[in-house]
Amino acid sequence: MEKSLGLATLLFFLLLGIVSVEDRNPPLFCTLDQAWEAAETEQLIGRFSNKDTLLEHDLYLLSDSAGQPQLFYADVLTPVCIDGVCKPVFIELYWDLTGGYAGYGVYEDKPLTKFDHDEFLPQDHKKLDQLLADNNSVLRRKELSDLFDEQATALKKIEFQGEELDAVSGATKKEIKESIVEGALYSCYTLWHLIHGEAARDIEDYLDSIYTEALEERFLFSDYGPYNYYALKAMEAGSFSQYGDRIATIFGTTKPLIRTYILKKMPADLLRPEDLSRQFYQHFAAVDINTKTLLINHLPQAHSSALTLLSTQLEIMTKNQLKTYLEVLAANGSMSAEIRKNLEASAGSQEYAYGYLIGQWLSGR
Amino acid sequence: MQKILFSIICTVLLLSGLHAQTDILIEAESFSDKGGWMVDPQFVEQMGSPYLMAHGMGKPVADASTKIKIAKKGKYKIWVRTRNWAPGKWDPPGQFQVAVNGEKLENKLGLTPGWGWEYAGEVKLKSKKPTEIALVDLTGFNGRCDAVYLTQSEQEPPAFGEELASWRKEKLQEPLGPETTRTFDLVITGGGIAGCAAAIAAAEEGLQVALIHDRPVLGGNASSEIRVHTLGIYGKFERILKKIDTEHYPNGSPEAKLDQEKRDANVKAYENIHLFLNWRAYDAKSKDGVIQYVDARQTATGERIRFKAPLFTDSTGDGWIGYWAGAEYTYGRESVHKYGEAWDEWGELWSPEEADNFVMGSSILWQTRIADLPKSFPEVPWALPVAQEHEATAGEWYWEFSRNDLHQIEDGEEIRDHMLKAIYGSFSNAKQVAGNENYELTWVSYLLGKRESRRLMGDHIFTFRDVVEDAEFPDSVVVETREIDVHFQQNLQDADKPDFLSKALFYKTDEYYIPYRSLYSRNINNLFMAGRCFSCSHVGLGGPRVMRTTGQMGAAVGFAAALCKKYGVNPRDIYTDHLEEYMKLIENQQWKNP
Numbered sequence: 021m022e023k024s025l026g027l028a029t030l031l032f033f034l035l036l037g038i039v040s041v042e043d044r045n046p047p048l049f050c051t052l053d054q055a056w057e058a059a060e061t062e063q064l065i066g067r068f069s070n071k072d073t074l075l076e077h078d079l080y081l082l083s084d085s086a087g088q089p090q091l092f093y094a095d096v097l098t099p100v101c102i103d104g105v106c107k108p109v110f111i112e113l114y115w116d117l118t119g120g121y122a123g124y125g126v127y128e129d130k131p132l133t134k135f136d137h138d139e140f141l142p143q144d145h146k147k148l149d150q151l152l153a154d155n156n157s158v159l160r161r162k163e164l165s166d167l168f169d170e171q172a173t174a175l176k177k178i179e180f181q182g183e184e185l186d187a188v189s190g191a192t193k194k195e196i197k198e199s200i201v202e203g204a205l206y207s208c209y210t211l212w213h214l215i216h217g218e219a220a221r222d223i224e225d226y227l228d229s230i231y232t233e234a235l236e237e238r239f240l241f242s243d244y245g246p247y248n249y250y251a252l253k254a255m256e257a258g259s260f261s262q263y264g265d266r267i268a269t270i271f272g273t274t275k276p277l278i279r280t281y282i283l284k285k286m287p288a289d290l291l292r293p294e295d296l297s298r299q300f301y302q303h304f305a306a307v308d309i310n311t312k313t314l315l316i317n318h319l320p321q322a323h324s325s326a327l328t329l330l331s332t333q334l335e336i337m338t339k340n341q342l343k344t345y346l347e348v349l350a351a352n353g354s355m356s357a358e359i360r361k362n363l364e365a366s367a368g369s370q371e372y373a374y375g376y377l378i379g380q381w382l383s384g385r
Numbered sequence: 386m387q388k389i390l391f392s393i394i395c396t397v398l399l400l401s402g403l404h405a406q407t408d409i410l411i412e413a414e415s416f417s418d419k420g421g422w423m424v425d426p427q428f429v430e431q432m433g434s435p436y437l438m439a440h441g442m443g444k445p446v447a448d449a450s451t452k453i454k455i456a457k458k459g460k461y462k463i464w465v466r467t468r469n470w471a472p473g474k475w476d477p478p479g480q481f482q483v484a485v486n487g488e489k490l491e492n493k494l495g496l497t498p499g500w501g502w503e504y505a506g507e508v509k510l511k512s513k514k515p516t517e518i519a520l521v522d523l524t525g526f527n528g529r530c531d532a533v534y535l536t537q538s539e540q541e542p543p544a545f546g547e548e549l550a551s552w553r554k555e556k557l558q559e560p561l562g563p564e565t566t567r568t569f570d571l572v573i574t575g576g577g578i579a580g581c582a583a584a585i586a587a588a589e590e591g592l593q594v595a596l597i598h599d600r601p602v603l604g605g606n607a608s609s610e611i612r613v614h615t616l617g618i619y620g621k622f623e624r625i626l627k628k629i630d631t632e633h634y635p636n637g638s639p640e641a642k643l644d645q646e647k648r649d650a651n652v653k654a655y656e657n658i659h660l661f662l663n664w665r666a667y668d669a670k671s672k673d674g675v676i677q678y679v680d681a682r683q684t685a686t687g688e689r690i691r692f693k694a695p696l697f698t699d700s701t702g703d704g705w706i707g708y709w710a711g712a713e714y715t716y717g718r719e720s721v722h723k724y725g726e727a728w729d730e731w732g733e734l735w736s737p738e739e740a741d742n743f744v745m746g747s748s749i750l751w752q753t754r755i756a757d758l759p760k761s762f763p764e765v766p767w768a769l770p771v772a773q774e775h776e777a778t779a780g781e782w783y784w785e786f787s788r789n790d791l792h793q794i795e796d797g798e799e800i801r802d803h804m805l806k807a808i809y810g811s812f813s814n815a816k817q818v819a820g821n822e823n824y825e826l827t828w829v830s831y832l833l834g835k836r837e838s839r840r841l842m843g844d845h846i847f848t849f850r851d852v853v854e855d856a857e858f859p860d861s862v863v864v865e866t867r868e869i870d871v872h873f874q875q876n877l878q879d880a881d882k883p884d885f886l887s888k889a890l891f892y893k894t895d896e897y898y899i900p901y902r903s904l905y906s907r908n909i910n911n912l913f914m915a916g917r918c919f920s921c922s923h924v925g926l927g928g929p930r931v932m933r934t935t936g937q938m939g940a941a942v943g944f945a946a947a948l949c950k951k952y953g954v955n956p957r958d959i960y961t962d963h964l965e966e967y968m969k970l971i972e973n974q975q976w977k978n979p
Binding site: 156160161224253275276277280281284285308309310313314338339340341344370371373374376377 | 472473474497498499729732733734737738739741743788789790791796799868876877878879880884888890891893
């Protein structure tokens with residue numbers, strides 16, 4: 021019975037094109053290494069092309085033993101050509117489930133080489149990883165032919181009225197030089213466009229087709245920022261209160277773009293309960309300046325304890341942030357003795373550039 | 386040009402016995418010898434007046450001085466309106482003193498945060514002899530002086546707001562309106578590339594044009610004072626735009642000076658362009674949706690002129706004329722849903738779900754050189770909270786600053802000062818690195834190169850959708866192929882990045898078009914706009930904000946103004962009643978010989 025059930029399962033997976041991953045080659049870099057470890061099956065989900073080589077490559081979804089999607093993967097053999105001379109590049113590429121770059125691997129017997137045939141050194145791999153992780157690389161809007169011209173013109177000094185000035189002839193060339201592995205421009209170009217080209221868009225579309233509430237919850241509770249962001253974007257603002265604690269935790273640890281997104285999207289009354297309000301406002305001192313502004317702007321909707329909490333943080337506010345805080349305070353009517361005490365202390369502080377504004381405000385009351 | 390010093394006005398009035406005043410207010414920008422101090426008129430609307438600034442890049446500048454005569458001898462207290470522009474736990478960077486007849490007064494100035502009066506000291510003055518007042522810079526790091534006030538009273542002058550403004554008017558004996566009125570066919574405010582192109586186009590069609598510009602040289606962001614190179618294509622207006630554009634040198638390059646000479650000479654060659662350099666508009670009044678006049682003030686002498694015309698163009702960049710006249714305008718980033726401007730690849734960075742005011746920032750460009758010998762650079766502790774660990778010996782377009790609590794117009798001075806701290810601090814850090822001993826700052830602009838501010842609303846609001854959908858219009862007067870290019874601050878993605886560096890997102894496009902209907906106000910009947918204050922969304926501005934494109938807008942407006950004059954109509958009527966003739970006029974520009 022057990023045997024026939026196992027056979028049926030195997031047949032089912034085969035029908036779906038899901039097969040076990042064997043003889044796995046560990047990637048050199050993988051931002052989601054646990055996902056890679058967990059991956060046990062692969063499923064061909066489509067093919068993507070490279071506009072420069074016109075070659076097509078298979079794109080696989082890697083899943084764990086429970087069928088949970090983990091990573092997207094492609095085993096790529098592509099020519100890298102310049103002036104009609106081509107060489108093969110063998111590389112394994114990984115994407116996260118949102119289509120973002122997750123890492124790459126190379127085969128021991130097929131190392132990446134530069135155009136002088138030297139093998140990539142560890143620092144070259146590190147630089148390639150950084151380049152591939154930059155989805156807004158300067159390579160993004162370059163054609164291969166542009167690069168050839170760019171490299172032909174070396175960085176030059178600018179002369180004006182007989183004086184040599186330290187300037188580069190266009191930021192772009194400098195940016196290209198700084199971002200690529202020296203001697204491997206065309207490999208860098210080709211790989212960057214493989215990672216951030218058609219495959220990434222196909223993955224985004226595929227994710228839409230498999231996105232469920234369960235996956236949303238998995239994304240939200242993941243330690244991986246892009247998954248948090250995806251879940252927050254996909255989620256209705258009305259659902260924020262259901263996950264208030266988790267969102268507050270993300271808020272405390274994530275990058276400014278996601279923090280500001282959370283604050284802008286959250287329903288006005290989310291910060292009304294004292295506990296949740298505290299969970300957000302306790303990060304005030306640590307968060308970036310733009311997030312601070314939004315936290316101050318949210319004060320009218322937040323629990324009143326947030327006003328008191330921020331009265332201890334006046335001296336890290338910018339001028340306009342302080343003005344907004346004082347406006348909220350004025351609109352609030354009465355002021356606690358504790359807030360007044362804190363205001364007076366900051367007004368008299370020699371350390372705080374805008375203490376005089378607090379002094380003016382207090383004297384105007 | 387006739388110069389009127391307020392001090393002289395006061396003196397004449399005093400000597401004639403009309404007023405037995407025992408006080409004199411001297412506007413710093415009216416000093417007869419400005420020495421190495423610069424007139425900075427960028428923030429008049431916020432702090433009340435142009436001011437003098439000691440922009441010496443760390444080397445004290447030469448004294449500014451002026452002479453006055455007082456009516457009554459005796460002891461005078463001297464107050465100076467100034468500020469400490471980088472308050473904190475260090476010596477204020479912009480310190481200076483006042484010297485009277487060569488004797489420095491006891492108090493150093495530039496010490497208190499926020500614009501206000503600081504007490505310089507007391508002097509004994511004789512009434513017969515002229516008194517020389519001088520500003521003595523102590524640091525070379527952007528000390529600033531708005532005004533000097535001599536009084537026998539014990540009372541400190543009002544510090545800010547309406548009280549200060551009316552006190553100022555009273556002290557300067559300023560009449561309610563400008564002393565002079567001039568009338569033209571077209572009054573253009575703002576002598577950037579768009580304003581210049583508008584002036585040339587209109588002048589070539591025979592209009593008498595006033596071009597009001599608050600700097601001594603034309604070109605705005607492309608001028609040798611800001612040094613951004615022009616980008617974009619010429620469209621139908623190559624002949625005109627080649628007179629005023631720039632080569633593709635690196636941003637900040639002194640090569641800008643050559644293009645400056647070309648531009649100034651070419652615009653001045655038109656006899657019917659009446660150029661008002663160093664004049665800053667400060668008001669525009671409309672009645673029943675029609676602008677009656679624009680008032681402007683000479684930035685140094687304070688002289689005023691009322692400019693009247695049937696047609697006005699706002700090329701101020703900040704949309705000031707429209708703002709004063711009551712034109713509908715917008716500021717900030719619209720919600721992605723408002724005009725359907727999503728680009729999924731970049732989401733919030735491109736266009737946010739919720740509207741906000743996180744607009745593209747302003748830049749300050751700068752330049753260094755490698756000298757033959759080591760060059761010292763002063764310590765700048767006040768700059769390091771901004772620069773932090775960042776090291777740099779050159780700047781570029783991505784030295785850009787925007788923050789969601791700052792308004793690109795209302796907080797312009799803070800934005801400029803933040804960039805100065807970024808530059809001085811990063812350069813100071815770089816100077817500590819072995820091998821950089823010979824680096825020397827040769828030029829740092831003190832003028833903000835703004836990308837985005839107010840956008841006046843026209844009959845058509847140009848958006849990203851017009852680009853994505855390849856929209857062509859019956860009134861397509863501007864054509865562009867350059868990418869749509871929207872900037873964001875690097876520290877949004879990575880909190881460890883300096884807050885003064887940006888990144889660009891580029892949306893590649895084929896040709897796209899801007900209709901004429903985006904170049905006139907939808908509720909002020911005789912107002913054109915050309916330049917970054919044209920009618921567009923935040924993302925819509927991303928592409929056409931570059932200066933050959935804004936130049937195309939200017940030229941299109943200039944030709945429209947000519948037809949308005951021919952038929953005695955307003956801008957909208959050109960679209961509704963004279964479009965065929967207008968489009969033919971524009972089309973024909975490309976066949977005209979240089």
